Amino acid sequence: MAQKxxxxxxGTEGTGGxxxxxxxxxxxxxxxxxxxxxxxxxxxxDRLPPFPTVLTELIALTQRDxxxxxxxxxxxxxxxxxxxxxxxxxxxxxxxxxxxxTSIQQSVVMLGRQTVRSLAMAAATLKFLSGGFEAxxxxxxxxxxxxxxxxxxxRRFARLAxxxxxxxxxxxxxxxxxxxxxxxxSGILTDAVAHGDSSLRGRRDENVRDWEKRVxxxxxxxxxxxxxxxxxxxxxxxxxxxxxxxxxGGEEHYEKEVQxxxxxxxxxxxxxxxxxxxxxxxxxxxxxxxVLGISGSxxxxxxxxxxxxxxxAGDLFSLLG
Ligand SMILES: [Fe+2]
Ligand SMILES: [Fe+2]
Numbered sequence: 001m002a003q004k005x006x007x008x009x010x011g012t013e014g015t016g017g018x019x020x021x022x023x024x025x026x027x028x029x030x031x032x033x034x035x036x037x038x039x040x041x042x043x044x045x046d047r048l049p050p051f052p053t054v055l056t057e058l059i060a061l062t063q064r065d066x067x068x069x070x071x072x073x074x075x076x077x078x079x080x081x082x083x084x085x086x087x088x089x090x091x092x093x094x095x096x097x098x099x100x101x102t103s104i105q106q107s108v109v110m111l112g113r114q115t116v117r118s119l120a121m122a123a124a125t126l127k128f129l130s131g132g133f134e135a136x137x138x139x140x141x142x143x144x145x146x147x148x149x150x151x152x153x154x155r156r157f158a159r160l161a162x163x164x165x166x167x168x169x170x171x172x173x174x175x176x177x178x179x180x181x182x183x184x185x186s187g188i189l190t191d192a193v194a195h196g197d198s199s200l201r202g203r204r205d206e207n208v209r210d211w212e213k214r215v216x217x218x219x220x221x222x223x224x225x226x227x228x229x230x231x232x233x234x235x236x237x238x239x240x241x242x243x244x245x246x247x248x249g250g251e252e253h254y255e256k257e258v259q260x261x262x263x264x265x266x267x268x269x270x271x272x273x274x275x276x277x278x279x280x281x282x283x284x285x286x287x288x289x290x291v292l293g294i295s296g297s298x299x300x301x302x303x304x305x306x307x308x309x310x311x312x313a314g315d316l317f318s319l320l321g
Contacts, residue, residue, distance in 0.1 A: 033196070034217035037188060041216075041223060044184045048128070051231035054079040055124040058117055059234070062169035069113055073104045076120050085123045085320045086116065092319055094312070118155075118172060122148050123320045125176055130321060133186035135193075136208070141317045143182060148317075149273035149310055151175030154264035156302045161260065161292045171260040174240030177233065178261050181224025181241070188216050207281065209245060221245050246284065255291060263288040267303050271310045 057075045061067040076083050083104055090101040090110060101107050108116050122144075129144040136143070154175035158168040192215045193200050203211050209219045225242040233241075239254045240261040247258065266285045289299055 031217065037192065037216050037218070040188060040191075041184060041218070041226070044187065045223075045226055045230055048184070048227065048230070051233070052079075052124045052127055054082055055121060058121050058124065059173055059237075061117060062173065063166070063234075065166075069105075069108045072113055072117055072120075073108060076104050076116070079124070082120050082123050086120060089119060089316070089319055094316070094319070118151070119320075121173070121176060122151070122316075126320060128180070128183055130317075131183075133182050135186040135189035136182055138182075141314070141321070143179060145313050145317060146268055146273050147176050147179060148313055149268035149271060149306075150178060150261065150264045152264075152309075153267045153302065153306060154260050156306060157260050157263050157267075157292065157294065157299075160298055160302055161256070161294055163256070163260075167256070167260075170234075170236055171240070171257050171264070173234075174237050174244075174257055174261040175264050177224075177228065177237060178241055178244045178265060179220060179224065180227050181220030181222065184227060185212060185216060185218070185220045185223045192216055219245070245281065259288040259291045263292065263294070263299065267299070267306075268310075270303060271307055273310055273313065 054075065057078075058072075061072060061075060076086060086104060086107055087101060089095070090107040091097060095111065097110060101110060104116070111119075125147065126144060129147055130141055131143075132138060132140045133143050138146075151172045152175070154171035155168045158171050163171075189212065196215070200215050206214070209221075212219045221242055221244060225238055228238040228241045236254045236257050239247075240258055243253075243258045244261050244265050247253070262284055266282070266288070285299070288294075289296065
């Protein structure tokens, strides 16, 4: 594939405070309409199904150095839907096995532990990420594709930045879940636009986060943080969800993980994965690369290398779905 020169802007991203995403961090929106929205968000978050058990267990496996193939097999086998999806994939043209793969054990031998674990995690997120989220212009599968691409790129950037396997795995999870706020906020935005006054209709010349704050008083990152806490996700994942657009950071706040997910999120958009528009804040790439010690050409190489595989992600979604 021909090398592409990817545009990288100069400058640094302005970082807002922790509460810049909107009212959940404050819990006291002053505007009456925003108070109603806050109550509705609480209700919808309460109604969310529990975080899939298989996903909790798979994430736990990524956090342990001593986990083995048997544990992975028994974890996947506990969820027949995920197990069936994995076998379908292992037997697909993606992997073209010489003979048919009939057990999870065989799929682990053939694909390797990391691949099976990642695919199982990606398959498990279909439950809540695969729908259409119209407020964001994403049809069925759009958010899943974007999340999957972000996770895959986050792992690659972690490797490029010299991160060990635990960092690679932790940002994979962060990438997969970084936009979970959209699963609740999309419906809130659609309703607010449909039932609110005409000033709420249509995006002005503003980025998605400014639009979210104007219409709902809150961003998907802040709503995502609330969901991540309800689902009792690890603090590092909560932080990646909350801060993937901006936050004041520092080492004590999982700065490296946050910047890896941020860079991967921006990269997935550049590859056209799931979202129909360019990154609204390209400066965040520059900041992330600075924190991570990744050069513009390193960033471009990872994207170019992943680009061909990203084209297969749609087929992967069809196979898993
Ligand atoms: Fe986002
Ligand atoms: Fe994103």
